[in-house]
Amino acid sequence: MNYLPRSSTADERTKLDYEAIFGNDNGEDEDPKILAGYFLEHQSFVKALDKNRRLEIVRARKGMGKSALLSHLKYRLTEDSDPIDPEAIVIKVTGNDLIGLADFSGSDSSKIENRWKQVICKRISMEIANQIGFAASNDTMSLIEAAEIEGLKGKNLVSGLMSRIGSAIDTASKIATNGALSIATTNPTDIDTLGYEHILRRIQKSKERNVWLLVDDIDAKFVDTSEMQVRIGAFFSAIRSLAFSVEGLRARVSVRPDVWTSLRMMEDQDKLRQYITEIKWSDDHLRKIFAKRILSYLQRNGEIAYDAWNEQEDYTRIVNQIFSGQFRIGAEKGSDPLQVAMMLAGKRPRWMGQLCKQAGSAAGDFLIQQRHFDAVMSSFGQEKISDLIKEHRHQFSELQKVIDAFRGSEKSLTKFRLLSLLDRGFVNKIGASNVPHVNGFPFKTTDQIAELLFEIDLIVGEKQGKHTQFQTDPTLFSSEQNSQNKIPWIVNLSYRKFLGIQ
Structure with a gap:
């Protein structure tokens, strides 16, 4: 594709809102209808959207679209013009929301699993009660007993939970009327009484x-x-057990791959692998997502002519509404601006949107040019290193010191030079005996640290002239080719300018 320079003066075009164009950083906070306008439902999402599948675990790193997928699924289930499951009760929560409903301290896995089942049923009960107009509280909807959970097996979950909700309503009715009224005595046609019986x-x-x-x-x-x-x-x-023991429960859960592999004590991990949906974006996927984002904005805020455009046939015209001038990756000029943004943002959709918004802020009333990306890369890299450390601190507690060892280093390093840099800049400084566990295992060799840096995408391997990430070739670092120093290792473009790597 040829991206020719074009004028970028503000008086030749409508002022653009770069914050609105590139969307909310968090998919779960985006307006559902706007998200639906640019959401890309590629093949890997088919299982997650299938109402016949009881359980799906969505696995991806931070910023790859897990939350966006769950938010879009919630919209598609009941709110869309062609809903997947229009009569469904949809409950979208975070892990912290559920953890706040009970005490999860302790190390007995069977007791904790049962507590999770209790909490999940409690949260569903609260939602059902709210939907029928009963103001349920944490106290009203006490934890369901283990015997009650056993009684739900083979039954429809909604109807199975209704009897205990009825009991809660009955208790509340008696308290509210000093014992004068119970649910059994209410008249469904009498607006002056509680009237829940017919609903139940x-x-x-x-x-x-x-x-x-x-x-x-x-x-x-x-x-x-x-x-x-x-x-x-x-x-x-717990969620697997409930999903396959009661009727009518559909569970979708997001998790990071680094956490999943860290769950070495989980006995059911092999049984759960078949329910995993991996979120992986190709370069074409990412370009299409962001072309759809731009076009969605133009169609909401621009001329009627944009309504006839689509992200494939009009790709270049769409991109040229936002970007101007020559773009480059390294010495290669004439590059696709979205490809440049993708490489600079480590191929994470959230980071890509954040980078484009920062470049848009630098552009002000002008179209985004290469110089605007260049202007923000140092601060963007500092921000993303901070995010990377927070994301992977559980895998290696001294990640900040390891990253600092790369300051001012060479652009490309063989395995030998990479290990020497890590030894010189980190291991020898603190002493091998003081190096903490790496990915849950005691430190033995510097290879462990280097391989972790590849796993978390701080560095990428160069194979056949292309940058190769861990998710594309997980065994690249341990390959014979690498042991022979034939794989160059390069710090991800996102961090390079901040670390002073030319």
């Missing part, structure tokens, strides 16, 4: 109604301790 019976008869439980960030603030491993591992065992 109607819902109990609805055998086909599903509950969709969408749990985002179950691994938030994960720390690699035995207690945290038991807590998160027990959650997955």
Whole structure:
């Protein structure tokens, strides 16, 4: 594709709102209709959107679209013009929301698993009660007993939980009327009484109604301790058990791959692998997503002519509404501006949007040019290194010191030079005996640290002239080719300018 320079003066075009163009940083906070306008439903999402599948675990790194997928699924289920499951009860929560409903301390995995089942049923009960107009509270909807959970097996979840909700309403009715009124004595046609009985019976008869439980960030603030491993591992065992023992429950859960591999104590991990949906974006996927974002903005705020455009046939014209001039990756000029943004942002959709917004802020009333990316890369790199450390601190507690060892280093390093840099700039400084565990294992060789840096995308390998990430070729570092110093290792473009690597 040829991206020719064009004028970028403000008086020749409508003023652009770069914040609105590149969307909310967090998919879960985006307006659902706007998100639907640019959401790309590629093949890997088919299972997550299938209402016949009881459980799906969405796995991807931060900023790759896990939250956006769950938010879009919530919209598609009941709010879309052609809903997937229009009668469903949809509950979207975070892991912290559920953890706040009970005490999860302890190390007995069977007890913690049962507690998770209790909490999940409690949260669903609260949602059902709210939907029928009963103001349920944490206290009103006490934890469901283990015997009650056993009684739910083989039954429809909604109708199975209604009897205990009815009991809660009955208790509240008696308290509110000093014992003068119970649910059994209410008249469904009398607006002056509580009138819940007919609602309960109607819902109990609805055998086909599903509950969709969408749990985002179950691994938030994960720390690699035995207690945290038991807590998160027990959650997955509990959700699998419930999904396949009761009728009408559909569970979708997001988790980071680094946390998933850290759950060494989870007995059911091999049984759960078949339910994993990996989010992986190709370069073409990312270009299409951002072309759809731009076009969605233009169609909402621009001329009627934009309505006839689409992200494939009009790709170049769409890009030229936002970007101007020659773009380059390294010495290669005439590059696609979105490809440049993609490479600079480490191929993470969230980071890519953040970088484009920062470049837009630098551009002000002008179209975004290469110089605007250049102007923000140092501050962007500092911000993303901070994010990277927070994301992977549980894998290696001294990540900041390791990253500092790369300051002012060479652009490309063989394995030998890479290990020498890490030894000189980190291991020898603190002493090998003081190096903390790497990915849960005691430190033995510097190779462990280098391989972790590849896994978290601080560095990428260069294979056949292309930057190769861990998710593309996970065994590249341990390959024979690398042991022979034939693989150059390069610090990710996102961090290079901040670290002073030319």
